[in-house]
Amino acid sequence: MGKKHKDGKKQKSKKKDQTEYTVADLSPALTQAARSMRTVLSRNLLDSGLYAGQDGVILSLAEADGMTAGGLAQKLGVKAPTMTRTIGRMEAQGFLERKADADDARLTKVYLTELGRGSVKAIEMGSAACDALATQAFTEKEIRNLVRLLKAIDANLQAEAVPLDEPDEN
Amino acid sequence: MGKKHKDGKKQKSKKKDQTEYTVADLSPALTQAARSMRTVLSRNLLDSGLYAGQDGVILSLAEADGMTAGGLAQKLGVKAPTMTRTIGRMEAQGFLERKADADDARLTKVYLTELGRGSVKAIEMGSAACDALATQAFTEKEIRNLVRLLKAIDANLQAEAVPLDEPDEN
DNA sequence: GAGCGCCTCTTAAAATGTTTAATTAAAAGA
DNA sequence: TCTTTTAATTAAACATTTTAAGAGGCGCTC
Numbered sequence: 285m286g287k288k289h290k291d292g293k294k295q296k297s298k299k300k301d302q303t304e305y306t307v308a309d310l311s312p313a314l315t316q317a318a319r320s321m322r323t324v325l326s327r328n329l330l331d332s333g334l335y336a337g338q339d340g341v342i343l344s345l346a347e348a349d350g351m352t353a354g355g356l357a358q359k360l361g362v363k364a365p366t367m368t369r370t371i372g373r374m375e376a377q378g379f380l381e382r383k384a385d386a387d388d389a390r391l392t393k394v395y396l397t398e399l400g401r402g403s404v405k406a407i408e409m410g411s412a413a414c415d416a417l418a419t420q421a422f423t424e425k426e427i428r429n430l431v432r433l434l435k436a437i438d439a440n441l442q443a444e445a446v447p448l449d450e451p452d453e454n
Numbered sequence: 455m456g457k458k459h460k461d462g463k464k465q466k467s468k469k470k471d472q473t474e475y476t477v478a479d480l481s482p483a484l485t486q487a488a489r490s491m492r493t494v495l496s497r498n499l500l501d502s503g504l505y506a507g508q509d510g511v512i513l514s515l516a517e518a519d520g521m522t523a524g525g526l527a528q529k530l531g532v533k534a535p536t537m538t539r540t541i542g543r544m545e546a547q548g549f550l551e552r553k554a555d556a557d558d559a560r561l562t563k564v565y566l567t568e569l570g571r572g573s574v575k576a577i578e579m580g581s582a583a584c585d586a587l588a589t590q591a592f593t594e595k596e597i598r599n600l601v602r603l604l605k606a607i608d609a610n611l612q613a614e615a616v617p618l619d620e621p622d623e624n
Numbered sequence: 625g626a627g628c629g630c631c632t633c634t635t636a637a638a639a640t641g642t643t644t645a646a647t648t649a650a651a652a653g654a
Numbered sequence: 655t656c657t658t659t660t661a662a663t664t665a666a667a668c669a670t671t672t673t674a675a676g677a678g679g680c681g682c683t684c
Contacts, residue, residue, distance in 0.1 A: 308582060311588075390678075416477065431483045536641065539642090
């Protein structure tokens with residue numbers, strides 16, 4: 285950018301030397317960090333012919349091949365039609381294939397193809413490169429704590445966002 | 455066959471009591487946490503008639519009214535046409551208005567309307583509620599460290615993502 | 625075993641968000 | 655004056671997501 289940043293452009297609420305973050309800084313910081321990571325991840329994924337959002341499907345299947353479409357949707361936090369569309373696109377790209385379940389014909393099970401299985405390593409490498417880049421100069425302890433807190437945030441929010449079993453009558 | 459090593463030689467994701475997270479767990483955890491937060495934030499924002507992504511514009515203008523369209527785009531990490539579109543939608547909704555700069559007619563400066571100014575508090579409250587929900591049972595120190603690390607991640611990724619001055623031919 | 629309800633997935637329609645490329649307008653400089 | 659650069663917008667294209675509605679199959683009850 286051609287602009288010059290002045291040093292003391294604004295000191296809204298933080299000490300100039302301490303950076304006293306509060307809980308109010310969390311959502312913007314999390315949003316921004318996730319956006320930056322998605323940008324870098326997308327760039328890495330493009331080399332495999334994948335779009336952002338598809339890598340989660342591949343990795344989930346690499347861990348448990350033959351998941352149902354609904355299971356994938358739930359695991360990745362999207363609605364069923366979204367997953368149908370994503371799966372359809374990825375099937376057209378040759379990364380995976382659908383097979384009807386033998387026992388229950390309502391279920392659509394999703395399996396990785398050879399191409400899909402071959403892309404797992406590329407995805408993991410791209411993801412690892414992104415993670416390494418993001419955590420430059422972090423200690424292992426910081427990384428462990430960071431992941432732990434992120435997972436706790438997710439659990440806290442999902443507990444509120446999805447009141448799963450609201451037992452009315454049992 | 456599709457499964458990975460089943461006996462825990464690395465216990466990367468199978469152990470639940472130890473939670474030995476590694477750097478490889480970062481991007482999925484960050485992605486998931488940001489998705490959950492966006493979901494909750496969107497729900498809170500809908501009460502104000504705002505969509506996700508618009509709150510950043512309001513808050514930026516609340517801090518510095520009269521920013522240019524380009525400045526908003528840069529601050530929020532989107533391209534100029536995206537910001538033009540977002541501003542246009544929000545202007546139609548009555549949250550802000552555009553005015554040409556008096557000195558430089560190329561610049562479009564953006565100002566909050568009364569409606570926009572009135573929504574600032576609602577946004578901040580919704581954001582604060584989301585943050586509080588997300589950080590249940592967190593200590594203040596954990597929160598400070600978390601925000602600090604998230605900002606560091608963003609800085610690390612942006613430093614790589616935007617190789618600003620790239621003198622290609624000289 | 626026929627009908628009814630429920631579950632799973634898919635299709636359809638609509639809205640948002642994003643990008644690149646091209647266009648318009650205005651300032652800056654030679 | 656003429657050329658170049660800058661800022662914003664428009665246009666075209668595509669990805670992602672959602673809700674609502676439809677199609678098909680399973681299980682249970684009578």
